[in-house]
Amino acid sequence: MKTGKLSLVLAVACLVAASISGCLRLASISPQALFTASLAEDVVPFTASFDATLSYAGEAIVSYLWSFGDGGADSGPIVDHTFQEDGVYDVTLTVIDDQGLSASTTLEVHALNPPPVAGFSYSPQSNMDGVTFVSCSETITFNAEELCSDDGSIVSYDWYFGYRTTDGEPASDSGPIVEHEFLYAGTYTVILTVTDNDGGTTTYNEQITVEGGPPCNADVEPGVPWDWGTCG
Amino acid sequence: MKALASALSVVCLLSVVCLGGSLEMSIGAGPSVATLDALNDTIGVYNQWINELNGYFEVHPDVTGNVPLLEAIGTSLSFSAAERYRLASWITLGATIDYMRSASETRGFYQGAGASEIAVGLTFQAIDAALGGTLTFLDVGLQLGLTGGVGYHHAIVDKSVVFQIPAEYPHVIAGLPPSEGGRYTGGTFGFDVGLSLVYPIAPWFAVGTDVVYRSARITSLTDASAVALDLDGDGTAEPISLSGLMVRLSFTISIDLSLDGEKE
Numbered sequence: 001m002k003t004g005k006l007s008l009v010l011a012v013a014c015l016v017a018a019s020i021s022g023c024l025r026l027a028s029i030s031p032q033a034l035f036t037a038s039l040a041e042d043v044v045p046f047t048a049s050f051d052a053t054l055s056y057a058g059e060a061i062v063s064y065l066w067s068f069g070d071g072g073a074d075s076g077p078i079v080d081h082t083f084q085e086d087g088v089y090d091v092t093l094t095v096i097d098d099q100g101l102s103a104s105t106t107l108e109v110h111a112l113n114p115p116p117v118a119g120f121s122y123s124p125q126s127n128m129d130g131v132t133f134v135s136c137s138e139t140i141t142f143n144a145e146e147l148c149s150d151d152g153s154i155v156s157y158d159w160y161f162g163y164r165t166t167d168g169e170p171a172s173d174s175g176p177i178v179e180h181e182f183l184y185a186g187t188y189t190v191i192l193t194v195t196d197n198d199g200g201t202t203t204y205n206e207q208i209t210v211e212g213g214p215p216c217n218a219d220v221e222p223g224v225p226w227d228w229g230t231c232g
Numbered sequence: 233m234k235a236l237a238s239a240l241s242v243v244c245l246l247s248v249v250c251l252g253g254s255l256e257m258s259i260g261a262g263p264s265v266a267t268l269d270a271l272n273d274t275i276g277v278y279n280q281w282i283n284e285l286n287g288y289f290e291v292h293p294d295v296t297g298n299v300p301l302l303e304a305i306g307t308s309l310s311f312s313a314a315e316r317y318r319l320a321s322w323i324t325l326g327a328t329i330d331y332m333r334s335a336s337e338t339r340g341f342y343q344g345a346g347a348s349e350i351a352v353g354l355t356f357q358a359i360d361a362a363l364g365g366t367l368t369f370l371d372v373g374l375q376l377g378l379t380g381g382v383g384y385h386h387a388i389v390d391k392s393v394v395f396q397i398p399a400e401y402p403h404v405i406a407g408l409p410p411s412e413g414g415r416y417t418g419g420t421f422g423f424d425v426g427l428s429l430v431y432p433i434a435p436w437f438a439v440g441t442d443v444v445y446r447s448a449r450i451t452s453l454t455d456a457s458a459v460a461l462d463l464d465g466d467g468t469a470e471p472i473s474l475s476g477l478m479v480r481l482s483f484t485i486s487i488d489l490s491l492d493g494e495k496e
């Protein structure tokens with residue numbers, strides 16, 4: 001009799017233990033919004049694909065709702081979206097199962113400002129034996145207006161003419177069209193930096209050959225060898 | 233916790249002095265299931281991404297490797313110790329402490345142009361201290377009773393996550409829980425109810441089985457810096473449900489505390 005009761009106690013323990021071992025499986029699975037993106041950063045305009053087929057739920061997912069952060073929205077497990085304007089956008093996926101349970105996930109997409117296009121022309125130029133150069137002490141006009149462009153507007157043109165003046169300051173200027181005189185012969189790297197209204201910058205440089213000697217009233221530095229050249 | 237332990241001690245000592253009935257001390261063990269919903273949701277997400285990566289790199293010519301999936305967490309053996317006072321033949325009051333530990337981990341590499349490691353470890357521990365009792369409503373040699381109690385549930389979650397996506401995977405992943413590690417703790421009050429079946433083998437010894445449903449939900453667990461456990465990385469702490477079932481197979485020793493040496 002005692003053995004029977006003891007067996008009953010143990011049997012109940014084993015039976016209940018075995019039956020609850022599957023309890024976790026019975027617990028409802030919350031929906032999970034998971035997705036991949038073909039791109040999370042690019043220069044606008046660009047199109048990115050979003051795939052939410054990895055999302056899951058205990059029940060069937062009935063809605064895939066997308067918000068792209070730029071005012072755009074879409075639905076469906078796989079969607080494409082084109083970002084036209086630069087900025088940082090939160091792309092949010094919300095999945096809803098047929099029990100009405102929902103889950104959301106957000107991915108930050110960086111739509112980058114396209115940098116401005118930079119370039120310049122200069123005149124007058126001389127050409128001898130296929131070599132282009134400018135002359136000492138000649139006023140050269142640098143024009144960036146025609147060769148620079150941007151999707152917005154260019155707010156600054158900064159020039160550096162490739163040398164420092166006798167007081168140690170960089171020879172520089174600003175503006176879409178500037179004039180400059182090189183006093184000494186040599187090869188100078190002229191650097192133009194343009195900045196657009198979104199803060200994007202582009203730098204363009206070009207080497208310019210200057211031929212001839214300095215003007216007779218040039219402020220020649222002591223100790224610097226002087227080639228008389230054609231001055232005079 | 234200290235306050236609760238002190239309270240339990242005081243209750244036990246006072247019971248001895250005031251009641252002088254029989255003192256019953258039990259130890260037991262048995263399977264226990266805690267829902268741990270947020271932890272298991274996170275494991276599900278990890279497994280979904282591991283599946284995706286395993287599937288993608290299975291056919292990728294330049295990458296080798298496969299990462300095992302994580303097991304669900306929350307089912308394990310729990311241990312209990314109880315001390316109760318038999319006020320009458322049909323009622324006992326006392327305190328119970330339960331301990332449960334459950335863990336899940338995985339580790340693997342994908343080897344492409346570089347090595348990418350995935351190593352996830354989650355360990356859950358719970359210590360429950362409850363005050364309660366048992367009402368015996370059927371005694372036919374086997375004693376069938378209703379048990380219940382209220383108490384404090386303290387949980388510890390140890391988390392260690394490294395989840396490196398190989399550069400050869402061409403997509404950007406959204407919804408991947410963050411790679412981080414730490415120990416998070418928290419607690420809450422809850423209650424438990426259940427049925428007990430006891431077979432007294434001798435006046436001083438009994439074997440029994442409890443089937444108990446525990447209800448408790450911790451709003452958030454925090455680390456030593458008071459940073460909340462954010463499993464999915466969405467910036468908000470997830471509540472963790474400790475609710476679940478426990479089965480205890482217990483062994484009880486009775487000590488007669490009455491002055492005349494007789495059991496009630």
